[in-house]
Each structure stands twice: as C-alpha cells, then as structure tokens.
Amino acid sequence: MGAQADVIRACALSLQTHRATNLVGEMGTGKTTIGTAAATLAGFERVLVLCPPHLVRKWQREVKATVPSANAVIVRTISDLERVRQAGGWPLFVILSREQAKLSYRWKPALATRHVVAGSAAARDEQGGVVALTCCPACFSPVVDDEGLPLEEADLGRKKHTCEHCHGPLWQADCRGPRRYPLADYIARRVPGYFDLLLIDEQHEYKARGSAQGLAAGTLAEACKSVLTLTGTLMGGYSSTLFYLLWRFSPAVREEFGYGDESKWVSRYGIVERISRKSGEDDAYEDGRSSRRKGYRTRVVEKPGVSPAVLFHLIGNTAFLRLADVASGLPEYTEEVRLVGLATSDSPDEPSQSAYYQQLASQLEAAVHEALAKGSKRLLGAYLQSLLAYPDACTKGEQVIDPGSDTVIAAVPALPDTDRYPKERALLDLVEAEKRQGRRVLVYVTHTASRDITTRLASVLNDAGHRVACLKADTVPPERREEWVANRLKEGIDVLLVHPRLVQTGLDLVDFPTIVWQEVEYSVYTMRQASRRSWRIGQRRPVRVVYLAYRGTLQSQALTLVARKLKASLAVEGELDDGGLATFGDDGEDLLMALARSLTDRVGANDESLEGLFAGLRQSERELEARLGEGADREHETWVQSSNCALPARGLVVPSAVEVEQSLVGQVLSTHAVAGGQQLRLL
16 A cells, blocks of 8 residues: 555665665554565565564464465474474464563572581681582582672572683573573574574564563574564664664674663764763862862763764665555544643642642652652652552552651542542543544553552443443453454443553554543653554544643653653654754653652643643644655656666655655754764765
C-alpha cells in the first residue's frame, strides 16, 4: 500500500550494500510485511526473526501471508532449531522469541573447602588450630579478590568469577532451576553464519547497555551475515538512547566507538549541561600547589535533543516511513489534555482529596529536604511515586516509610470509596459520550501492582452500566493476548483496562478508537507506541487520545516533561524544528530526576500551557506530513532517472526519506554543530 513498495525496494537495496539496515516506520505502517518482503527481495534464504514473545504467532501468520512459499517456523528449544535445520525448505523464516533467546539456566557458586592449620599460636588457640579456606574446585587455590582478601560465597553469588590461577569458572549450573540454554549463545557458538539475515522487531527495546535481551540481540547480530532492524520509535529523547542500538547493529559505529564510549557519543552528538557548584565562600575542593588555581566539582547532565550530525550515521542505511505515506486516507488523529481539579470540601477542616494531597506533599517535602541536606537521596523515589499515585488511589490512603530507619515520615488516611472523584467522573463522562456514538474505549493504567487501581476503576465503570475487561500480565500469557482481546470483543465489552506496556507493540486495537491515559507513563517509547494502537491501516473512525491529569499536582508536571521528551524524540525521524535541537532547560531532564528537582517549585506553573504543548506537537506533525507530500512525485522521478541499479527502478529511495534527508541537510547547513562549536559544511 502506498509507499510500502518503495520502502521494500529501498531496504532490499540497502541490505545488498550494507551489513546493517534500519527501518524506522511509524506505528501502523506494516513493518512486519515490509521487513519480510525486503528480506525475500534481497535474496536471503535463511532469515532469523527476533521478536517480542506475544508477537511470534503474528510474525508466523504475516510471513506466510506475505511470502506464501516461505517456511515460517517458531522455535522454542535447541531441538526445534535442529529439526528445522534438517528439514530445510527455502526461504526459511525461523521465528524466535527474545525470551527464548536470552534466558539460560540458573547458576550458583562452585567452591571447594580446604582446611589448613592456623598460622599463629593465638589463632590456633582461638579456632582450634584449623581454618577453613574457600578454594577453586579445579586447582584448590584460595579464592581472593583483587586486593588479596578472601571471597565469601555471598560475594561469588552476585557475579560470575574465575580463578586467577587456573582461570577456571567459580560457578556451576543449579539443577534446581529450569533446564534450558540461551538460543542466542547456541546459534553463535554452534551455527555461526548459518542465517543470512537477522530481522529484529521492536529494535528500541534493546537499547539498554546491560540488559539480557540487548546482549542476546548483539550476540545474534554477530552470528548472522546481515541485520535488518524494525522500530517505530528509534530515539527516546536523549542521544544516549541511540548509542547501544547503533553500536550493536552497525559496524561503522563500532569502528569509531568502543563499547564503553557512551559518554564520548553523548559529548559529540548529544546536548549536555555542565554544572559547577560555587557559593559565596568558594566551594573549591582543590587548590593549586604553586599557583592560585582552584578546582571545582562539575556534574554533567544530558539534556533532551540531538545534534544533526548524528543523522549521518542513519541516512545512508535507514528508511523512514510515516503512516501518511502508506495510507493517506486515514481518519483524523487528535490528542488532547484534560486537567481536572482535586476534590475540595466546604470547610478547610474537613477531609478532602485536595487537603490530604497538600498534607502529604508538605510532609514528604520536609522529609526529603532534610535527607538531601544530609547528602542522602533515598527518599526521592518514595516522594515521587507517592505524589504521582495518591490522587488516583486516595481511597487506599498512603503511608511512606523511611527505608533507612523504618519510621513513618508521611501518612494520610483513606478517603471514602463510595465517592466518585474528579478524574473518575471525567472518565465516566467520556466513556458515556463515546458509548453513545458506538465507540469502545481503551484505558491505560500504570499502577497495576502494589498501588493497583484497576479494580476500583472496573467497579466504578461497572456500576455505571459499562461492560469492562481488565488485561493483566499474570493472567494472560504474552502469546495469547491477541486472542484474549478478540474473545472479549465478541463478548461485547465497552472498556478495556490495561497497562500500556502490555499492548504497546504488535497488537492492532482498531476496535478501540478512543484511548484514555488515566495515569502518566514515563517512557517516550511506551507512550508513542501505545497511543497509536488504534490509528493504523483498517481504522475507519477518527481516533482520539485523551490524557487525564489532576491540575496543580505532580501529574500535570510529569505530563509536561513527557511532552517535551516526545518533541526531542521526533527530531531523529525528520521533525527537525528549532525546539527539537534546543536545550529545554530543567523541564527536559530525565523525568523522575526533573520532578525531584522541582521540590521547591510550584508544580502547577505550567498547567495552562500543557494543552497547547500537546496540540503543538500534533500540529507540527501535520505540517511535516504536508511538507513531505509536496513535491514527492517530482523528487521520485529525479531519483529514478539517475539510478542504474539492477533492482526495479521505482522506489530506490523512499520518497518521504528523500524529503526528510533534504530537510535534514538544510538543518545541518544552518545549525552549529555541538562538537567543536563550528558550523557544519556539506561539500
């Protein structure tokens, strides 16, 4: 459909000339179909697909629909993999869950005990003359750390060690755990080079440096001849979120940067702020020995945004695709913020949601300030989580305990559960209005464990006559979620309550044209992915996304920070305006740390501009889509006429990517590079 064919040809061409290729496609553009077709068009016979566990069946289904002659097989064990290798059948698509790729057997320390006679007379008298030493089970050498001090079993149980004498492992398999072996390691050690292509779905989920799934994906990338990555959200707002994604799958990045060079990457392509503390009495921690030089402690903080120079790591082997390029006739997509006030009472002495929130906030602020004055940050997490969650869980009350002393530092009692509080009433009004129009509502809730509010929300909605279903992680296996949702739709539900992380990838929820964020999500990846679950090919109704938050609370400030991170995230995908390349100030720091820094600020300061911020984000997207659409045919013809490639001429370069690239070049020419402070010149 639309530009899908162009992107398929572009990715196939890139796969023939680059070891790694990236497809950054907006949610709903059909990346599964595009990736499958590009791999087949490029001539790969053996393709390994790495995807989230709840998408393995969908991948198998769509591979067979895209390439009917393909042999699409789901593997879960080594036996499955070997059976597929022996059976053959080309083209072969082996579909592997990332959980099966990364999970291994349990391990425990492997030790031997050697008894020796104590050295001194005092030790012999005190210990009976015999001392037990922890030794290597292979060479019986004492197990010590870098400083020569003996290591205990508890130390060896935290991290795998090797003997410094014989270099043997000081760990072994724990037979009490599951009997399994990570398929990523098996493929890398036993059949390296067997697969022509590694096709990685949801690439952004492998961004963390030390995550098991990220390490497994990197291992598989080294074991396969080529790599094609698919994602809808490449960047999470900070340049550092790109580093390990590109390092693991791009040989060109590995040639220039080492595995531990994240700070070097950020200093070159990111936006950083260096803060040196200095008071009137001079806080220098060091004086020059022979001069008046003074040294000050400097803290470096990464800010949202990215230098345009980073895009030269992407443009050569990355296809960018927007939903408007695929299906220009999609219904309207709108996002809006609805701020509601906390419930108050007629008398200031009567309990109310507003009074208890202010009481909780003041108690926590006093305790946190006291802890920070002593150099401890242990209460920041409790402060943030309590104030973010309490307004929605006020019927449960709140009690915050200092983890350092087990004393209660803040507490407010529960409010009556028979009342309907402002955000709940706003949700009820919205669901009722949508139901009258025949529209189902998808409600995202982030507190589903210790502060679970899904039970109360379900009760409130049920009492109002709405049919509600709640999807929980521990009740529905990932691979069965698509089927579970389909069954609930057959039962005629009106509202689906779910944590956004359970449905953020892969699931098509076009039956829910209205999405309500009942609570704030902190991850840009999750928010962007989950908000587009119903705005995709096949949707015939206008899609509404509504963010609910309490005015004058930490919730509204958190929503403001997320909106600013969203703007920086879109910069890498072609939406480069002045704000996307600028420092956003304290509002743009890491969400939780930025909220922590606002302890002494009035959190309601930006409430009035919050609706406009989200409206501006959507308006900038519309303007970008209009720019991409103008002259696309003209640029397409120009590239076709200048091409001599053996592949079909049409679509050698994605039309939208051409427009994006030209837009980026213009930005580069008019923007000062972060590194060196000199203007970039394109020759």
